Amino acid sequence: MIFPTAAALGGTRGAPALPAMPSAPLPEQTFFSDPAIDRLLGVTMALAAEVYVLRDRLRAIEARTGAPAAIEPSPDADAAAFVARLFAPLAGEQEAKGPL
Amino acid sequence: MSDLPLDAESAAHQRFVAAARSYWRGPLFRTLHAQARGAPDAGRDLVTHRYFAWLERHLQRMKYSGPRGLAAIAQRSRDALVALPFAPPPGLLTLDPTLVPPAYYTACDIHQQPGGLLAELGAHVYRAGVTGGVVDAATLHERFATRIVGDSRVERILDLGCGFGRGTLAFTRAAPAAHVDGVDIAASCVILAARETPAALHGRVAFRQAEATTSGLPGGTYDIVTSTMLLHEMPQAAVRALIVETARLLRPGGIVAHLDFLPPADPVLRLLFEGHARRNNEPYLLEHSRIDLARAYADAGFTHVEATPFDEEDGALATPPRVWRLPWHTIVARKP
Ligand SMILES: C[S@@+](CC[C@H](N)C(=O)[O-])C[C@H]1O[C@@H](n2cnc3c(N)ncnc32)[C@H](O)[C@@H]1O
Numbered sequence: 001m002i003f004p005t006a007a008a009l010g011g012t013r014g015a016p017a018l019p020a021m022p023s024a025p026l027p028e029q030t031f032f033s034d035p036a037i038d039r040l041l042g043v044t045m046a047l048a049a050e051v052y053v054l055r056d057r058l059r060a061i062e063a064r065t066g067a068p069a070a071i072e073p074s075p076d077a078d079a080a081a082f083v084a085r086l087f088a089p090l091a092g093e094q095e096a097k098g099p100l
Numbered sequence: 101m102s103d104l105p106l107d108a109e110s111a112a113h114q115r116f117v118a119a120a121r122s123y124w125r126g127p128l129f130r131t132l133h134a135q136a137r138g139a140p141d142a143g144r145d146l147v148t149h150r151y152f153a154w155l156e157r158h159l160q161r162m163k164y165s166g167p168r169g170l171a172a173i174a175q176r177s178r179d180a181l182v183a184l185p186f187a188p189p190p191g192l193l194t195l196d197p198t199l200v201p202p203a204y205y206t207a208c209d210i211h212q213q214p215g216g217l218l219a220e221l222g223a224h225v226y227r228a229g230v231t232g233g234v235v236d237a238a239t240l241h242e243r244f245a246t247r248i249v250g251d252s253r254v255e256r257i258l259d260l261g262c263g264f265g266r267g268t269l270a271f272t273r274a275a276p277a278a279h280v281d282g283v284d285i286a287a288s289c290v291i292l293a294a295r296e297t298p299a300a301l302h303g304r305v306a307f308r309q310a311e312a313t314t315s316g317l318p319g320g321t322y323d324i325v326t327s328t329m330l331l332h333e334m335p336q337a338a339v340r341a342l343i344v345e346t347a348r349l350l351r352p353g354g355i356v357a358h359l360d361f362l363p364p365a366d367p368v369l370r371l372l373f374e375g376h377a378r379r380n381n382e383p384y385l386l387e388h389s390r391i392d393l394a395r396a397y398a399d400a401g402f403t404h405v406e407a408t409p410f411d412e413e414d415g416a417l418a419t420p421p422r423v424w425r426l427p428w429h430t431i432v433a434r435k436p
Contacts, residue, residue: 029157029378029379031150031151031153031154031157032150032154038154041154041158042158045120045158045162048116049113049116049117049162049168052112052113052115052116053109053112053113053116055112056108056109056111056112056115057108057109057112060108075112075115076115076119079115079116079118079119080119080122080123082116082119083116083119083120083122083123084123084127086120087120087123087124087127087128090128090148090151091128091131091132091135091148091151092147092148093131
């Protein structure tokens with residue numbers, strides 16, 4: 001959405017609105033052999049973000065009720081640990097050695 | 101994350117995206133770099149590369165778009181952001197309401213920022229978006245400005261494509277006796293830059309809304325004409341026009357100093373850099389990489405053209421790199 005630029009000055013100048021930009025949405029970019037994978041990954045990431053938001057809310061409630069914290073107390077450390085668990089499968093690295 | 105007021109859910113969402121980006125440019129990048137070395141085509145077809153590419157594209161989308169994205173967050177706090185009283189002292193801020201931005205500028209939402217910088221709150225969204233990101237090494241602008249100024253006596257500096265003034269203000273600190281002008285095409289940027297200028301600098305800094313190649317500023321004036329992350333946002337013809345305009349603006353003996361990106365030599369890093377252009381909505385980044393800048397500056401009458409890799413923080417130029425980074429370079433030339 002485009003606003004008159006002068007509004008950001010608290011209305012002290014009467015600048016007209018700038019010309020509107022083309023409103024065409026961006027074409028989809030895909031990175032996998034089947035675009036269904038790209039979109040499904042989008043759904044997975046949306047769910048992951050949602051789970052993280054719930055974790056964060058849970059921490060707030062725990063803090064308020066005095067319940068023993070089930071989640072790392074530092075939000076940044078918790079987010080980093082959560083993301084490391086979430087993304088661990090992406091690079092295909094295995095921990096157990098052996099053939100087959 | 102800058103000054104955008106966040107509700108609890110949006111704050112948590114943004115923290116998740118920031119953590120995901122750290123993982124993407126750190127551990128995932130390092131694994132990909134190791135897997136891709138020696139792989140055919142620099143690892144283009146590796147599954148890990150596909151995930152890396154997907155995450156670059158979509159983490160940026162998740163940061164800016166959607167109900168918990170920065171554009172919507174800024175919009176929800178619009179009144180608080182723009183209603184603050186602001187009466188810039190004379191000379192600090194010049195807007196040009198008649199300015200029509202070139203088509204190349206409006207054709208694409210750069211960095212996937214919805215509405216770009218021309219939106220009323222564009223600069224607020226941009227600032228929130230880059231804080232803590234790949235173009236926000238804490239010392240980047242300071243390092244650049246102090247290296248360029250060195251111990252030379254400088255009276256007038258011009259910062260083109262100044263954004264919300266990070267480089268402009270860094271140059272005022274690096275050259276404490278200089279007057280520094282900042283120019284940007286986006287009103288939201290120069291307004292935010294002027295708002296953020298400490299009162300102690302009023303009289304020494306001026307922000308102006310203008311197109312960089314037709315700034316209307318007086319010729320033969322500046323000791324240094326500079327920019328940070330501007331060139332790669334302009335198509336080749338505009339970069340050439342900018343070089344000619346820079347030659348006009350500088351006084352004899354003055355220097356032009358850009359901080360921008362040039363393609364890395366490592367084939368894996370090059371693949372990621374080239375992919376970054378499209379994934380981050382940088383329509384002219386690759387075109388910029390193909391310009392023979394030394395030639396273009398020489399054609400415009402400049403001497404001593406030098407492009408030098410730039411370490412935005414200590415250890416940034418280590419091989420292999422510790423994190424995915426943009427291939428910063430300083431590009432410096434002298435007007436005889
Ligand atoms: C990536 S931002 C960098 C901002 C700032 N230099 C910094 O380092 O934070 C690029 C800036 O260049 C501006 N810009 C792009 N093309 C321009 C042009 N032709 N004339 C003036 N400014 C321009 C954009 O509006 C944007 O603020």
